[in-house]
Amino acid sequence: MAIQPIEEKEWLQLAHLGTAKEAILFSTPFCGTCKVAERMLEIADTAGVPVTLYQMNMNFSPSLRDAWKISSVPCLVLLRGGEPVRFEYTMRSVDHIYKLLKEL
Numbered sequence: 001m002a003i004q005p006i007e008e009k010e011w012l013q014l015a016h017l018g019t020a021k022e023a024i025l026f027s028t029p030f031c032g033t034c035k036v037a038e039r040m041l042e043i044a045d046t047a048g049v050p051v052t053l054y055q056m057n058m059n060f061s062p063s064l065r066d067a068w069k070i071s072s073v074p075c076l077v078l079l080r081g082g083e084p085v086r087f088e089y090t091m092r093s094v095d096h097i098y099k100l101l102k103e104l
Contacts, residue, residue: 037074
């Protein structure tokens with residue numbers, strides 16, 4: 001499954017039930033590091049992770065940005081049942097991201 005672009009309003013309307021495993025990559029369009037993080041997530045996804053992956057433009061996500069106190073991009077937010085369990089700002093390697101997503 002590919003990384004799904006999603007807007008804040010859409011994500012807030014989704015029903016996050018039970019132990020659904022999700023991850024949101026917060027990024028901005030002109031951030032080079034964000035492009036690298038997106039590519040790393042795509043590779044990890046291709047390797048097979050049991051997580052629904054989303055990408056959100058932080059410039060248009062003020063509610064989540066403020067509620068979750070996201071301080072910079074890229075930021076990978078790992079969620080269980082719609083609640084954040086981890087914020088990852090350093091995209092060290094594809095292997096690191098893959099392990100984070102597998103352990104979620």
